[in-house]
Amino acid sequence: MRDRELTIAEAEQAAEQVGETWVEKLEFGLSAPAVGDMGTVADPTLELAQSMRANAGSGAFRSEPREFVLKMIADLPPDARDFADKDEAELEQFLDDVLAGKR
Template sequence: INEAGEKSVTLVTIRDDRTVEIEERLTSIAQFERVNVDLTEMEEWSDVVGRVRSALERVRASVKSRHAVVRLDLTGASPLSWALIRDRDLLLAEAEQAAEQTGDTWVEKLELKVSPSTSQTCEEAADPIFELAQSMRADAGSDAFRAEARALVQKMVADLPPDGRDFAGKDEAELELFLDRVLANGANLVTARLKAGGSQ
């Protein structure tokens, strides 16, 4: 379950004349695939959606199982990075609609690993929101802040029913990876929301 690629069995038939026939048979109804979509230097929301749609169509064409279940990884440096982070829910809805139109395709998860473009970063160097973002990232990297975040997550885990306690990982190493992700994404999300407020 949730393992990428098609699932199959091999049927081996040995005939009376000792000839052997090997036949692969598909057994999976759904095939899970991770799809990377590079958004480097994309400036228009419609172009992002078009690229996601093309990626979904390519994976659908390559999947032999009836259903394709896709985890989308959106990467790259783009002027749209803040808007994508801020409006992740809208982007997910557009990706799900594109998957539905592609046919028998489903978006399991959408992960954003985007950053501002180089020119955008230079322009923002004097922006107070950009300075605040740098400060948040520096604080998030400190041992004291990380220890406080770890304690908060551990308290939340302890307060949850047993079947909901694995959201931050099943061991210490997975908890540390969860904290890395949350602290990095948290600073980006706050920055995106502040930039959205400043542009309205």
């Protein structure tokens, strides 16, 4: 959030310097680099993301997030628990989505 606010402040400052100009809207079109685009860049964050995507289907990798989600569901009020726990298939789909960064 702070980076966004700084970018907006920089844009407003640049508009003031030009004069008779205002910033009506800024659009941020950001996306993570594709896994194959890493090339020779040594970015530990991208390497971790690549490793997590590669292992997201393994039972050993999924067991900890699964336990966390089940504990979180148990801590919620009963009427708020059905977002991922109606049945086993929905829980697995929820985990797939979370691990893929879709939720």
